[in-house]
Amino acid sequence: MTLKIxxxxxxxxLCQIILAQxxxxxxxxxxxxxxxxxxxxxxxxxxxxLSDSIINKNEALLTDLLKFxxxxxxxxxGRGMLSTVSxxxxxxxxxxxxxxxxxxxxQMNGSxxxxxxxxxxxxxxxxxxxxxxxxxxxxAIGGTIHLNNDLSFYNRFESDLKLDYGxxxxxxxxxxxxxxxxxxxxxxxxxxxxxxxxxxxxNKYTWKGEQRWNRNGEYNIFTMSANLGYKLNAKNTLxxxxxxxxTDRNTSLITETETPSKYINGFNRNLLEYNGDFGTFTTNFxxxxxxxxxxxxxxxxxxxYTYGKTESLIAKADLGYTLFKSTQVNGIxxxxxxTGTGSGFGTNTREISSASLLVKQDISASxxxxxxxxxxxxxxxxxxxxxxxxxxxxxxxxYNLKLNLSxxxxxxxxxxLYWEPGGNRNLKPESSYQAEVGNVFTFSNITLTxxxxxxxxxxLLQWVPGKNGIWTPQNTDKVxxxxxxxxxxxxxxxxxxxxxxxxxxxxxISENIDTKKQLFFVPFDKATAAVVYSRNRISAxxxxxxxxxxxxxxxxxxxxxINDYMISNIGIDYDFKFLETFKLGLQVLNLFxxxxxxxxxxxxxxxxxxxxxxxxx
Amino acid sequence: MKFSKxxxxxxxxxxxxxxxxxxxxxxxxxxxxxxxxxxxNEGSDVKGTVSFLNNDLVTFTKDxxxxxxxxxxxxxYLQNIFFNGDNAYIxxxxxxxxxxxxxxxxxxxxxxxxxxxxxxxxxxxxxxxxVTNANTxxxxxxxxxxxxxxxxxxxxxxxxYESKIDLNATANRLVLExxxxxxxxxxxSTKLLVVNIATKKLEAPVEIGSKADCIEEExxxxxxxxxxxxxxxEIVKVKLSDKSVSKITFPESLDGAVYMDIEDDKVYYTxxxxxxxxxxNATTASTTPILTATTEGYFYGFAVNDNRIYIADSGNFGSDxxxxxxxxxxxxxxxxxxxxxxxxxxxND
Numbered sequence: 001m002t003l004k005i006x007x008x009x010x011x012x013x014l015c016q017i018i019l020a021q022x023x024x025x026x027x028x029x030x031x032x033x034x035x036x037x038x039x040x041x042x043x044x045x046x047x048x049x050l051s052d053s054i055i056n057k058n059e060a061l062l063t064d065l066l067k068f069x070x071x072x073x074x075x076x077x078g079r080g081m082l083s084t085v086s087x088x089x090x091x092x093x094x095x096x097x098x099x100x101x102x103x104x105x106x107q108m109n110g111s112x113x114x115x116x117x118x119x120x121x122x123x124x125x126x127x128x129x130x131x132x133x134x135x136x137x138x139x140a141i142g143g144t145i146h147l148n149n150d151l152s153f154y155n156r157f158e159s160d161l162k163l164d165y166g167x168x169x170x171x172x173x174x175x176x177x178x179x180x181x182x183x184x185x186x187x188x189x190x191x192x193x194x195x196x197x198x199x200x201x202x203n204k205y206t207w208k209g210e211q212r213w214n215r216n217g218e219y220n221i222f223t224m225s226a227n228l229g230y231k232l233n234a235k236n237t238l239x240x241x242x243x244x245x246x247t248d249r250n251t252s253l254i255t256e257t258e259t260p261s262k263y264i265n266g267f268n269r270n271l272l273e274y275n276g277d278f279g280t281f282t283t284n285f286x287x288x289x290x291x292x293x294x295x296x297x298x299x300x301x302x303x304x305y306t307y308g309k310t311e312s313l314i315a316k317a318d319l320g321y322t323l324f325k326s327t328q329v330n331g332i333x334x335x336x337x338x339t340g341t342g343s344g345f346g347t348n349t350r351e352i353s354s355a356s357l358l359v360k361q362d363i364s365a366s367x368x369x370x371x372x373x374x375x376x377x378x379x380x381x382x383x384x385x386x387x388x389x390x391x392x393x394x395x396x397x398x399y400n401l402k403l404n405l406s407x408x409x410x411x412x413x414x415x416x417l418y419w420e421p422g423g424n425r426n427l428k429p430e431s432s433y434q435a436e437v438g439n440v441f442t443f444s445n446i447t448l449t450x451x452x453x454x455x456x457x458x459x460l461l462q463w464v465p466g467k468n469g470i471w472t473p474q475n476t477d478k479v480x481x482x483x484x485x486x487x488x489x490x491x492x493x494x495x496x497x498x499x500x501x502x503x504x505x506x507x508x509i510s511e512n513i514d515t516k517k518q519l520f521f522v523p524f525d526k527a528t529a530a531v532v533y534s535r536n537r538i539s540a541x542x543x544x545x546x547x548x549x550x551x552x553x554x555x556x557x558x559x560x561x562i563n564d565y566m567i568s569n570i571g572i573d574y575d576f577k578f579l580e581t582f583k584l585g586l587q588v589l590n591l592f593x594x595x596x597x598x599x600x601x602x603x604x605x606x607x608x609x610x611x612x613x614x615x616x617x
Numbered sequence: 618m619k620f621s622k623x624x625x626x627x628x629x630x631x632x633x634x635x636x637x638x639x640x641x642x643x644x645x646x647x648x649x650x651x652x653x654x655x656x657x658n659e660g661s662d663v664k665g666t667v668s669f670l671n672n673d674l675v676t677f678t679k680d681x682x683x684x685x686x687x688x689x690x691x692x693x694y695l696q697n698i699f700f701n702g703d704n705a706y707i708x709x710x711x712x713x714x715x716x717x718x719x720x721x722x723x724x725x726x727x728x729x730x731x732x733x734x735x736x737x738x739x740x741x742x743x744x745x746x747x748v749t750n751a752n753t754x755x756x757x758x759x760x761x762x763x764x765x766x767x768x769x770x771x772x773x774x775x776x777x778y779e780s781k782i783d784l785n786a787t788a789n790r791l792v793l794e795x796x797x798x799x800x801x802x803x804x805x806s807t808k809l810l811v812v813n814i815a816t817k818k819l820e821a822p823v824e825i826g827s828k829a830d831c832i833e834e835e836x837x838x839x840x841x842x843x844x845x846x847x848x849x850x851e852i853v854k855v856k857l858s859d860k861s862v863s864k865i866t867f868p869e870s871l872d873g874a875v876y877m878d879i880e881d882d883k884v885y886y887t888x889x890x891x892x893x894x895x896x897x898n899a900t901t902a903s904t905t906p907i908l909t910a911t912t913e914g915y916f917y918g919f920a921v922n923d924n925r926i927y928i929a930d931s932g933n934f935g936s937d938x939x940x941x942x943x944x945x946x947x948x949x950x951x952x953x954x955x956x957x958x959x960x961x962x963x964x965n966d
Contacts, residue, residue, distance in 0.1 A: 207689045255712040257730045298757040555936040601663045
């Protein structure tokens with residue numbers, strides 16, 4: 001099924017799109033999105049789309065993009081190191097990362113490390129808040145992050161190259177070429193982001209009075225992508241998405257004397273997709289092979305490592321049928337076989353099948369309803385029936401009301417089930433009920449989205465020490481997460497001057513029901529803001545982040561917190577127009593040299609600089 | 618994700634448990650932290666702490682290291698403290714460092730930052746410290762992880778690492794008697810290692826069986842507690858003069874005995890949450906507990922000193938845990954919140 005992006009984007013997508021000036025050019029041309037269901041079944045929820053022009057204004061790795069442009073909170077083990085997310089007060093394995101429609105959270109630990117992904121490998125990154133289990137399966141509780149490669153079908157031969165050079169010898173090369181005509185489309189690219197990452201820790205000195213700095217923090221992330229599309233005819237399309245990546249990172253030292261270690265991880269993803277669009281009837285078949293692995297060297301001095309790897313084979317059939325003009329139905333069956341082998345958990349295989357039904361009903365242009373139900377079948381755990389109910393009603397031009405209710409889950413990982421010693425094969429999935437109410441106000445150039453949500457999670461998985469000293473995972477806690485998200489965007493043109501403002505604020509309560517304590521590493525408050533000003537060939541931007549304090553312990557010990565921090569970045573670039581685009585830019589990151597950390601004893605970088613060159617030809 | 622590392626370190630740190638080192642007496646208060654005892658809190662891979670409680674069981678300081686030293690980090694997984702003169706030496710297993718502080722003021726004197734790799738326990742003789750080092754672990758280094766442990770020799774005048782004695786085995790706790798180190802290790806070793814510190818050479822080891830950990834010297838004998846899995850716990854007595862071995866085998870109800878300390882000719886040992894005592898010359902074990910403690914986790918540190926029994930509760934390793942102080946008849950005298958993973962008591966008298 002193809003979506004001709006000639007309509008104005010849904011109001012719910014507005015927030016960031018307006019920044020993407022170049023979108024206006026491509027809007028009239030046919031672009032095939034990689035994940036139909038993301039657009040089709042998200043009328044009743046909020047989706048923030050970060051297009052390539054926003055991606056380009058941020059540091060290379062996905063953590064920075066999302067940290068400064070969304071309500072997501074990240075816990076980072078230092079700059080460029082392991083980075084895990086908390087979305088709406090949930091844990092790192094309760095946010096699913098979706099690559100072209102396929103859930104790619106690690107089968108081993110359930111989460112995604114956002115510092116192993118560079119944003120420029122994708123055409124857009126979308127942040128969908130709230131439950132998505134019916135469509136995306138495990139982990140879609142707090143929300144889903146979508147990494148999308150969209151294929152264009154028009155005459156095009158275009159290359160994008162971005163070169164970065166910054167402080168701490170941080171070097172980025174990001175290249176993408178699009179070659180397409182009405183029948184064929186190819187998007188081929190690679191990215192390499194590396195850094196010596198030897199930044200100074202602001203105001204931190206050793207006991208001898210020596211300046212402390214980030215030792216053993218080097219990283220290198222390489223990714224290669226090739227995406228192909230072929231239209232057999234007007235009705236049948238074949239697509240192949242392929243991506244390979246390798247992240248080679250040392251792990252920053254906490255003390256100067258500890259043993260340096262390193263962590264290497266990578267993935268290979270291949271997705272073959274067939275689309276048939278026969279009017280009232282559509283078919284979509286997907287076959288995917290996903291491989292992930294890691295090697296952990298506890299001691300850089302010896303060439304031994306522990307490792308883990310998983311291979312997943314996924315087959316998915318999605319049949320769509322238009323019942324009436326207003327009502328569409330999708331029936332999806334899905335099969336997933338994952339085999340994992342690791343020094344910690346031996347070799348195990350698990351098979352999961354699922355069946356789901358999605359219904360979308362557009363009663364009128366202003367009233368849309370969604371309904372979905374999914375059931376998984378597996379020997380590994382008892383799977384609840386997941387469901388989703390949503391409605392969106394547009395009251396005049398000004399106000400859009402959205403309601404969504406869903407049940408979602410997160411399945412135990414290979415580590416949870418099979419780790420030796422301690423793995424627990426009798427775990428239940430974490431499961432949640434959640435409800436949200438979204439209010440979208442649109443007046444002239446301003447869009448204000450306000451969402452209130454409530455999530456009740458039970459059977460939260462936690463590794464706890466047993467009496468014999470062996471840690472084992474248990475379904476221990478129940479959590480209530482509730483809060484409000486506010487997104488604001490505004491854009492105005494005064495003659496040749498274009499000014500755009502985006503802001504987001506999240507207030508989050510995530511409370512253990514038994515202890516009444518806030519979950520650790522969930523900030524009560526987080527705010528971001530971005531201002532972009534452009535005139536002719538000059539563009540300047542300012543980014544702001546406020547991250548409220550977090551508790552570091554489950555008992556909310558007031559002495560054990562990480563202080564709040566405020567970070568500002570500024571950037572300016574000029575387009576020399578030697579080519580279609582020839583932008584030279586300079587960024588000052590952490591402008592006010594704020595000493596901050598998101599995890600105790602893991603200081604982040606102070607003021608630093610980045611130069612970049614963006615070429616389009 | 619460093620899952621495997623964190624997990625395994627937490628696991629290994631939690632299983633290497635601590636006995637106590639009794640130390641010499643003095644009467645004049647020589648600083649704020651005299652006439653009391655230190656509670657070592659293992660902490661996390663990032664950082665541990667040291668607490669102090671006065672013998673009056675009232676005056677308490679939760680963290681005596683950081684606040685006295687510009688919030689310096691003593692290192693992760695604090696394992697052991699040993700003393701020499703006015704100095705205390707705090708071993709950080711996670712950070713390969715020994716913090717040298719004045720034992721009465723806790724002001725940092727020096728740090729021993731070289732020659733250590735996963736250091737465990739230390740003893741002192743004639744101005745030299747002998748510190749066991751686990752070096753690499755077999756899960757990460759299958760070839761030599763179980764044979765590369767060593768004793769680091771540190772000159773306490775300069776606080777510098779001098780040399781090492783390779784043990785060709787695993788090593789954990791140790792005592793020093795008559796110029797010899799006696800070393801146990803509960804995971805891979807079935808032997809009591811014997812090292813002559815004058816020649817820096819290994820002598821013939823003594824076969825004592827698996828899972829031997831706590832070791833104490835009393836009246837010319839080494840008392841070693843072992844808890845073989847699926848088999849009876851026992852105290853192995855090694856006569857220092859001729860290395861002859863005798864045993865006190867425990868009944869099945871005392872399987873899994875973990876800690877032992879000897880005080881005033883009595884051997885105290887723990888099974889589960891209970892503490893038992895026998896005379897040092899007894900030949901059978903007592904099955905009547907002196908006390909049974911209620912803890913959140915399991916016993917993680919144990920000592921008997923000057924008419925008191927000291928117990929550390931492992932807690933949950935995520936938030937502050939507790940220490941319990943009983944008198945010798947099993948009456949609780951004090952329960953106090955300390956740091957994360959308290960694992961030992963060290964007496965500043």
